[in-house]
Amino acid sequence: MKDTMIGVDLAKIVRDWVIRFNARGPSGLINGKAPGNQGKLSDVHRQALAKIVESGPIPAVHGVVRWRRKDLVQWLFQEYRISVDETTIGRELKALGFAKLSARPRHYAQNEGDLESFKKSSPPHWQQSKAGSRRTSRLSSGGLSFCS
Incomplete structure (x- = not known):
């Protein structure tokens, strides 16, 4: 051996x-x-990443209206010639204290006035039961009864 x-x-x-x-x-x-x-990424790169995310994109300069991870990957490569994965960017942003936020989707033809009037005029789907309306004896409900 x-x-x-x-x-x-x-x-x-x-x-x-x-x-x-x-x-x-x-x-x-x-x-x-x-x-x-x-x-x-060094501390300098992380600080620059945090600063650019805080300030938000400038559409005329960056070509986007909100930052996505893939946009930040491209920005890092253009600025520092560092190639990183989207997962790495997500991990770094989380470590810097950022959280992913998504806007609630809206239909393009949604009218706020109609929405508010619908909310105010619609009756509630549930109402509290009146006292005594649900009283049934256990014996008459069809269940088995046990007598001693």
């Missing part, structure tokens, strides 16, 4: 443990979260 574990030398594993122990003590031996790749 070889002294390897799935292509990794056992001596290398022990050496890594010793290095981690010497650097951080016993807590260095606890497996933590892997550091992963460094993010593409």
